[in-house]
Amino acid sequence: MPESDYPDIRGLHLFTEMSDEHFNALMRGSYVQNFPPQIDLIAEGDPSDFLHVVLTGSVELSSSWNGRETSMATVRPVSTFILAATIKDAPYLMSAKTVEKSRIALIPSQDVRNVFDVDPNFARAIVTELAQCYRSVVKSQKDLKLRTSLERLANYLLRQQIKFDGAAEFELQLEKRRLASFLGMTPENLSRAFKGLQPYGVKVNGNHITIKDQDDLMRFAKPTPLIDDYSI
Amino acid sequence: MPESDYPDIRGLHLFTEMSDEHFNALMRGSYVQNFPPQIDLIAEGDPSDFLHVVLTGSVELSSSWNGRETSMATVRPVSTFILAATIKDAPYLMSAKTVEKSRIALIPSQDVRNVFDVDPNFARAIVTELAQCYRSVVKSQKDLKLRTSLERLANYLLRQQIKFDGAAEFELQLEKRRLASFLGMTPENLSRAFKGLQPYGVKVNGNHITIKDQDDLMRFAKPTPLIDDYSI
DNA sequence: TTCAATACTTGATAAATGTCAAGCATTGGA
DNA sequence: TCCAATGCTTGACATTTATCAAGTATTGAA
Incomplete structure (x- = not known):
């Protein structure tokens, strides 16, 4: 080398x-x-x-x-x-x-x-x-095992947001079909899941994600360090 | 001590x-x-x-x-x-x-x-x-992620069978509700899954399992060492 | 720039799984 | 021995998720 x-x-x-x-x-x-x-x-x-x-x-x-x-x-x-x-x-x-x-x-x-x-x-x-x-x-x-696909997506987005220092807007790092598979769902379901998060202030445009109100999404996603904090 | x-x-x-x-x-x-x-x-x-x-x-x-x-x-x-x-x-x-x-x-x-x-x-x-x-x-x-609940149960039974040296009959080591949760399903679903395996020669009586034809069950379960062999 | 390939979305439908309620079976004290 | 508690099963139904098919958007190479 x-x-x-x-x-x-x-x-x-x-x-x-x-x-x-x-x-x-x-x-x-x-x-x-x-x-x-x-x-x-x-x-x-x-x-x-x-x-x-x-x-x-x-x-x-x-x-x-x-x-x-x-x-x-x-x-x-x-x-x-x-x-x-x-x-x-x-x-x-x-x-x-x-x-x-x-x-x-x-x-x-x-x-x-x-x-x-x-x-x-x-x-x-x-x-x-x-x-x-x-x-x-x-x-x-x-x-x-503990979350529905909608909850998994919500928490995934919050984890990504933390990676980007809490920015309200960021780009998905994965292709959607890959993300779907990672989260244990089909691409069709991921599309619907993104829609399902609209009421909690999630906007999607291609790979661009906007989280209007982090607290609102967190109330739905209920993240916990014992699942979502990969640093401990 | x-x-x-x-x-x-x-x-x-x-x-x-x-x-x-x-x-x-x-x-x-x-x-x-x-x-x-x-x-x-x-x-x-x-x-x-x-x-x-x-x-x-x-x-x-x-x-x-x-x-x-x-x-x-x-x-x-x-x-x-x-x-x-x-x-x-x-x-x-x-x-x-x-x-x-x-x-x-x-x-x-x-x-x-x-x-x-x-x-x-x-x-x-x-x-x-x-x-x-x-x-x-x-x-x-x-x-x-890769198997349905029926497939998970079938493979679980085959793994247990191996633990008991391939015996055609053995006792479940877990309560059914615990087994259900371990396999990622509800107790009701586990009951139905056991019924769903009857056509493949699985008989259940309380905790007592009888596997009439191992090959038949294996054709359905398709076990693979890369999932089911916990020794490698 | 164009076009074919690929990814994504949407709607309709099907399959899998969960929930609820009721009844049966088993178990472990009193 | 009895019975209350707990676990298990079953049926009816609801929800979630997958599948299929079609259409739209995006991408990359000629």
Whole structure:
């Protein structure tokens, strides 16, 4: 891997605290590649040979069964994916595909496991990251099981609003059909759900969202940190 | 904690490989308690002061929002719960309550974090356990998003059957209303779902399940290791 | 700029799931 | 042993969500 890419990766929580020696050892076997949009990076069921790091662009994680498919998450820079499969040396549970043109680092899983055993700081970082991932899925599970699709959309919009520093207007970061799948509904239903939020001051124009009265929407959405705050 | 309880805990994957010294250090601050059925052990949102280990009995993990409640998992001996909250020193995302009379070990979270930093074997075990937990939730998420309630029940029964070494008859380990909630449906719907599986050779009598023709049920359920095999 | 491909929306309808109410079955004290 | 409490089942109905089909809007490449 060219050393010019090191700083981006070094900046990740996962790699900030480890020793230079171990970091360099990890990087030696790794490489960075540019991918066009819509490229399949991994398929669920494949052996987990590499830990992936998204440096630019975005990657969608999805799963299929019996001819159906669902979007599980979208990974944005700078973060890793399929850490758990790498750690366990087990097959991927999700497929990954670039959404847009993306720059991705590939770190051999065996190297990750080796360095884990000798660098306590890296070990600590990995376990923190994994715990974070675990808690994110649990939150998402609660969202799915406890809320209707309208409530899920309302809370999604409020989470996005927080990402944009509480701005009253912002752009959706996902295509609507992808968002629908992520929220566990059909694209048709998402269209209707947006209409269903009009009485609470939500306006939609293409990807542009306007939230007229945040409090009004919050009274309906009833967000809670134990589902909606991905930082804890 | 009485030393007589040590072996049960030592037998857990999480604790087998660590040094005696560190294990004893962990145990010193811990204690074991017997709880009657239906006792609230932790509430979601509480700070995570202890890592819990179920030695006997069983514990249900659940979550609530806006007056609704859902069963997230049932923990059986010998295993831990709320490991992720302990590691992150973050609030619990789920509540826990004994289902039956249970014997539970409580290990101070701070001690777990301290020993993690000094015992590489323990660190490795924790990260493996966490990766396992993460992958379990992802599988459960796929189950929920990709399958109908009838398909979820069919696959649940096949998973239970495997637990009982493929026996054609076995007892449900959960109350039906708990099972319904775990599978993301109402008790009424679960009743109807059992009827819906009759054409595939499933017979129900109270908690007693008979699967007349496993192949028949499998043709309907279409189980896949990437959702249904909790060992990978 | 044009046009074909793709995404999105809408309405009509169907299927899945939830709710309510009532009755039956089981269970665990008194 | 009895019976009250709880869980389970069933039917009728309501709601939610999905499907299908058609039309509109948007996008990207020639």
